Structures are given as C-alpha cells and as structure tokens.
Amino acid sequence: MQGMELVRHRRSVRTFDGRELTKEDAEKIMGFALSMENPYGIQIEWKLLSLREDGLTVPVIVEADTYIAGKVKRQEHAEEAFGYAFEKLFLYAESMGLGTTMIAGTMDRTAFEKAMQLESDEVMPCVSPLGYPAQKMSLRETMMRKGVKADSRLDRKELFFDGSFDRPLPESSPCSELLEMVRWAPSAVNKQPWRVVVIGTTAHFYEAKTKGYVDATGWDLQKVDMGIALYHYAYGLDEKVRLKIEDPGIRVPEGCQYIASIERL
Numbered sequence: 001m002q003g004m005e006l007v008r009h010r011r012s013v014r015t016f017d018g019r020e021l022t023k024e025d026a027e028k029i030m031g032f033a034l035s036m037e038n039p040y041g042i043q044i045e046w047k048l049l050s051l052r053e054d055g056l057t058v059p060v061i062v063e064a065d066t067y068i069a070g071k072v073k074r075q076e077h078a079e080e081a082f083g084y085a086f087e088k089l090f091l092y093a094e095s096m097g098l099g100t101t102m103i104a105g106t107m108d109r110t111a112f113e114k115a116m117q118l119e120s121d122e123v124m125p126c127v128s129p130l131g132y133p134a135q136k137m138s139l140r141e142t143m144m145r146k147g148v149k150a151d152s153r154l155d156r157k158e159l160f161f162d163g164s165f166d167r168p169l170p171e172s173s174p175c176s177e178l179l180e181m182v183r184w185a186p187s188a189v190n191k192q193p194w195r196v197v198v199i200g201t202t203a204h205f206y207e208a209k210t211k212g213y214v215d216a217t218g219w220d221l222q223k224v225d226m227g228i229a230l231y232h233y234a235y236g237l238d239e240k241v242r243l244k245i246e247d248p249g250i251r252v253p254e255g256c257q258y259i260a261s262i263e264r265l
Ligand SMILES: Cc1cc2nc3c(=O)[nH]c(=O)nc-3n(C[C@H](O)[C@H](O)[C@H](O)COP(=O)(O)O)c2cc1C
Pocket: 010, 011, 012, 013, 060, 101, 102, 103, 104, 105, 106, 107, 126, 144, 148, 149, 150, 151, 185, 186, 187, 188, 189, 190, 221, 224, 225, 228
C-alpha cells in the first residue's frame, strides 16, 4: 500500500491485540526513525519505551506495551518539524501493518518525560503506541472516535483556496487529489487547522487557530498538526518539493497565521 490508499487506510489505533512488537519490527522502525530528516533541519531524538518497564500509563490505549516518543530542543519551528517527522514515521509504520496514535494529552506526561530524560530546554510533544491492531475496537475507542468525528473531515471548500482566501479551489484543479491527502491528515481533537492557498506551483499553508492550543511557554500544538499536513502534501509528491518560509503577503482571515510554502520541483 502507498500514496492515497495508505493515507486513507491510516487511522489512530487505540486497541491492540496484545502481541509484543517483534524485535525485527522494532529495529525496522528505529532504523527508519534514525534515518529520517525534516525540511527544517531540526534534530529530533527518538526512543522506544516499554509501558511496563518504564512505568507509563496511557488510559486510552488497550494492550500495547511498546511506545515511541521523540524529543526536540525548544526552538522556532520545532512543532512543525516534529509533526512532519512523526507523521512520516506513522505512514511508514502503517505500511508495515503497525498501528499508531499520536498522543499529546491523554497520558501520564510526567512518567514519559522522565523515561525520555527530558532536559529543561527540550520538549516531548507527542508519543505513540506501536503494535498490531486488534480485530475489534474497544468500546472506549469507538466512543472516542464518535466524539471527535474521527471518520470525517471538513469540506474541501473550507480548506483549500485558489490564489486568495475568498476563492475556493475548484474540484477540477490539478492539485485536488494531492490536497485530498492533506484533508485526511490526523490532527489534535480532529480540528484540522490547515488552510492552503494554491498560487501557481506553490501551496501556501496557513494555520486557522483554535483557542486553547498554545501553552504558557508559547508551544502551539496545532503547529504539530501543520507539520503533519505539510508532510502529507510532500508525501503526495514523493518529497520532490522545496519547503520555504516566504509569506506571499495575501490577505488572511482573522485567526489565521502563515506557516510555510511548498513548491513542487
Ligand atoms: C498532535 C496530535 C495530538 C493528539 N493527541 C491525542 C491524545 O492525546 N489522545 C488521543 O486519544 N488521541 C490524540 N490524537 C489523535 C486524534 O484524536 C486523531 O488523529 C483524530 O481524531 C483523527 O482521527 P484519525 O487519526 O483516526 O484519522 C492526537 C492527534 C494529533 C495529530
């Protein structure tokens, strides 16, 4: 599986079948994680953790022992770089038949940060279980998915624009299919903050902010979502793209912030 099929097949998996992650799969995932780059050139440190051995708790996840977590030095664009890289890892895991869920809130953060030996100038944005999906979702997982409408996404007319924010991108646009990959990206509480304005061969990404996602230190969880969206777009083009931070200076709706642009090569 690859491309759109892989993107549509991925979902957050919260119920696992209880099998230990094989040594082979663990090595494959870590090998991939260590080889990963992100267009921001920001270094991220990845580590596999064990729920039992590291004393972790994640109430929303059933029957998974292995977790992967990443940490990064606090700096500008750390959120986007992290989201980009973690989603790259998620789609790779999906291609191996492994289940994942990006978790930023519903875990014992203190225990995870201790296991990651987090320093005061670092942040551990999200963690994920790694394992083999169970045949049947737990009742809690089913309820959670309903609660955030996890199986649906905003209409493309609300997300994608042609040259300016007052012109929705026509369905006949050559980048419609590519943007469909962005539309199906995962986001915190399924808020889908990404908005994209296409001008020529460049897609300009904006964050439509939801209240309550920026903490006291200025860390913006929805920028992790933005990094995920940027990766989905780049993935659709086999990463034959250039990411640049050059605000095109068009008029932007209130509450929207320019993030980055991706040019096709
Ligand atoms: C940055 C980020 C943080 C998330 N945090 C949590 C979390 O704390 N707990 C949880 O159960 N799911 C979490 N999720 C998963 C989202 O709820 C999920 O991606 C969204 O509802 C869409 O569903 P899907 O991934 O199955 O397509 C998070 C996702 C992202 C991208």
